[in-house]
Amino acid sequence: MASLAPFKKHKVTVVGSGNWGSTIAKVVAENTAAHPDLFEKDVQMWVYEEELDGKKLTELINEKHENPKYLPGISLPKHVIANPSIEDAVKDSTILVFNLPHQFIKNLCQQIQGSILPYARGISCIKGVDVREGEIRLFSEAIGKELGIYCGALSGANIANEVAQEKWCETTIAYDPPPVDSQAPTPARTPQNQSPSASHVDLSKLDQHKDVSGLPSKIKLKPLPAEFHAIDHVTMQTLFHRPYFHVRVVDDVAGVSLGGALKNIVALAAGWVDGLGWGDNAKAAIMRVGLLEMVDFGKRFFGKTIQTKTFTEESAGVADLITTCSGGRNHRCAKMSAVEGKSIAEIEEREMNGQKLQGVSTAEEVNNFLKSKGLEDEFPLFTAVSKILKGEAKYEDIPQLIEPKTTDAHAEA
Numbered sequence: 001m002a003s004l005a006p007f008k009k010h011k012v013t014v015v016g017s018g019n020w021g022s023t024i025a026k027v028v029a030e031n032t033a034a035h036p037d038l039f040e041k042d043v044q045m046w047v048y049e050e051e052l053d054g055k056k057l058t059e060l061i062n063e064k065h066e067n068p069k070y071l072p073g074i075s076l077p078k079h080v081i082a083n084p085s086i087e088d089a090v091k092d093s094t095i096l097v098f099n100l101p102h103q104f105i106k107n108l109c110q111q112i113q114g115s116i117l118p119y120a121r122g123i124s125c126i127k128g129v130d131v132r133e134g135e136i137r138l139f140s141e142a143i144g145k146e147l148g149i150y151c152g153a154l155s156g157a158n159i160a161n162e163v164a165q166e167k168w169c170e171t172t173i174a175y176d177p178p179p180v181d182s183q184a185p186t187p188a189r190t191p192q193n194q195s196p197s198a199s200h201v202d203l204s205k206l207d208q209h210k211d212v213s214g215l216p217s218k219i220k221l222k223p224l225p226a227e228f229h230a231i232d233h234v235t236m237q238t239l240f241h242r243p244y245f246h247v248r249v250v251d252d253v254a255g256v257s258l259g260g261a262l263k264n265i266v267a268l269a270a271g272w273v274d275g276l277g278w279g280d281n282a283k284a285a286i287m288r289v290g291l292l293e294m295v296d297f298g299k300r301f302f303g304k305t306i307q308t309k310t311f312t313e314e315s316a317g318v319a320d321l322i323t324t325c326s327g328g329r330n331h332r333c334a335k336m337s338a339v340e341g342k343s344i345a346e347i348e349e350r351e352m353n354g355q356k357l358q359g360v361s362t363a364e365e366v367n368n369f370l371k372s373k374g375l376e377d378e379f380p381l382f383t384a385v386s387k388i389l390k391g392e393a394k395y396e397d398i399p400q401l402i403e404p405k406t407t408d409a410h411a412e413a
């Protein structure tokens with residue numbers, strides 16, 4: 001009897017090497033080593049090249065197996081290969097993990113069009129939204145459209161330094177590709193290729209798809225050649241789940257992406273009230289209003305597919321809001337800015353050593369979008385943050401700015 005050819009392994013590239021990019025490269029590389037049946041061991045990590053103490057950052061990473069600028073003090077597996085050429089780093093990879101500050105993704109996608117496998121699949125770890133000409137898109141959608149591939153999302157309460165130190169946390173992956181014309185058969189899971197950690201995934205749901213593909217309607221998702229293991233919930237969980245990084249896989253790409261993007265706006269307000277010394281009650285009020293605006297925003301502009309429970313039940317929702325409003329960089333810099341009376345840009349430049357805050361640009365982008373729709377008043381906290389950043393309001397005005405408008409009846413009472 002003819003024996004079956006072994007399945008081809010997935011090659012994984014992490015596009016980005018900042019604080020979170022390097023951490024995710026570590027997570028993924030530990031799993032490629034742990035699952036040699038599914039993945040090629042080496043993980044390419046694209047690095048935006050720069051010099052540190054007269055040496056190239058890529059050379060330092062490959063010599064020391066550490067990213068001394070963006071993730072100092074953490075050992076990276078030796079098979080994380082820092083690569084300054086984006087075209088070379090993505091070549092032949094079936095799984096592309098996008099993990100860089102959102103302002104850089106558009107240029108990067110333009111650079112790699114034509115260099116990636118047409119049947120590659122992506123996961124965006126980016127926290128931000130893409131606003132252009134009055135339209136708003138998730139980065140998973142933007143990447144999918146630029147590259148003609150399907151892209152899901154990973155987001156959660158995941159302060160990178162804690163994950164890198166292997167302190168336990170949860171994350172959420174949203175992965176829901178549309179059906180393809182000739183889907184490669186999903187190979188049977190054997191004890192060898194079944195991750196034990198994947199056991200809580202509801203396998204009966206793997207083939208259910210909704211209509212958000214992140215792909216232009218003209219472009220059809222290219223089927224993965226039959227010699228590869230299917231890239232499904234189980235594969236994604238096997239790639240990202242670690243004993244210290246627990247993954248839940250869901251279908252709600254919009255909910256997962258928006259939770260990660262919008263909580264950064266809320267974290268700025270939380271940082272300001274902390275900086276003013278207003279205490280935990282005030283911060284809780286900011287988080288309550290922020291969560292409501294996050295859900296409302298999702299429902300109004302991504303209503304077809306979004307699920308409220310993603311914001312309230314998943315790590316990518318309320319848990320990420322809580323952690324970012326306590327220990328995130330956006331919160332920290334906003335707090336310092338209120339304490340010192342300096343602009344956030346000044347604090348970012350001084351404190352972050354090249355790391356990029358995402359909340360300031362997201363607040364501006366979301367505000368531009370809301371303004372174009374005439375809906376600023378319906379999102380008073382998001383609008384207050386934007387006004388404060390522009391110098392049109394003060395931190396101390398937040399309670400009044402987010403107070404619901406009283407009706408005449410209430411006003412008279």
Ligand SMILES: NC(=O)C1=CN([C@@H]2O[C@H](COP(=O)(O)OP(=O)(O)OC[C@H]3O[C@@H](n4cnc5c(N)ncnc54)[C@H](O)[C@@H]3O)[C@@H](O)[C@H]2O)C=CC1
Pocket residue numbers: 016017018019020021022047048049070099100101102104125126127128158159160161354355356357358
């Ligand atoms: N750091 C964290 O704790 C977490 C971050 N995230 C998200 O992950 C995404 C990536 O953030 P980090 O890895 O933390 O980045 P980072 O803020 O630590 O680092 C900045 C990165 O941008 C790169 N860069 C600078 N100029 C560039 C250019 N012109 N083109 C391309 N790249 C350039 C730098 O080389 C560096 O890798 C963001 O959307 C962030 O919100 C998500 C969860 C946790």
Ligand SMILES: O=C(CO)COP(=O)(O)O
Pocket residue numbers: 127156157158159160264267320323324327328329330331357358
């Ligand atoms: O997204 C984060 C934690 O989940 C990190 O937030 P900051 O970018 O504010 O550090």
